[in-house]
């Protein structure tokens with residue numbers, strides 16, 4: 001979305017926040033940054049892309065990284081940023097961070113942070129704070145989100161062009177949300193049927209789909225109807241607006257057919273005249 005290094009750093013920053021205690025896709029998660037070993041694990045998982053050497057991890061650095069995590073979490077939870085308080089936290093992180101121009105990992109020149117020292121926590125702080133700074137000055141902090149999944153506190157960084165990312169990768173947050181939305185739609189359909197007695201449930205595939213699968217939460221068919229089922233649902237509209245839309249489509253089609261028939265009849269007449 002931005003440049004390759006900024007994107008990577010933002011993902012690493014989200015991962016850092018997600019080592020905190022909290023719910024991950026409805027499952028309680030423990031703090032995963034309580035020991036030097038855990039910090040080394042976090043760093044190793046991001047090496048060599050992040051240039052955050054695990055060898056630099058010790059007790060002092062762990063405490064400083066925990067402090068960095070807490071500050072990044074505060075900034076993240078305030079996003080989209082529209083007040084000065086989270087910016088002040090960001091400026092604390094940027095304190096002592098310099099700037100130089102260097103080639104990024106893609107070979108392009110760009111401004112690169114110069115950390116306050118070569119200590120691991122300072123190196124991490126410089127790159128994370130600089131990446132978040134990009135979001136703030138470009139008014140893109142809405143990309144720092146919390147997963148929309150029920151019972152999930154995981155943070156996500158949305159690097160999609162159309163800002164469409166809503167769910168984390170920890171569990172099945174997206175799937176659970178789609179199932180819930182599907183059930184809500186089906187409930188709305190049932191309410192429509194019961195309030196308009198003349199609109200009886202058509203015996204099409206969509207009804208079968210609803211009856212057979214309403215209570216089987218984990219059925220993938222609930223989430224992804226087949227192409228044939230989708231087509232059948234269009235042919236057998238189930239909501240009032242869909243009924244109206246189908247009626248309109250059918251009427252237009254009929255009118256078009258009528259016009260065509262008239263036209264060809266005229267043409268025939270003309271041809272007959274010409275022959276005479």
Ligand SMILES: [Zn+2]
Pocket residue numbers: 024025147148149152153154167168169170171173
């Ligand atoms: Zn989630």
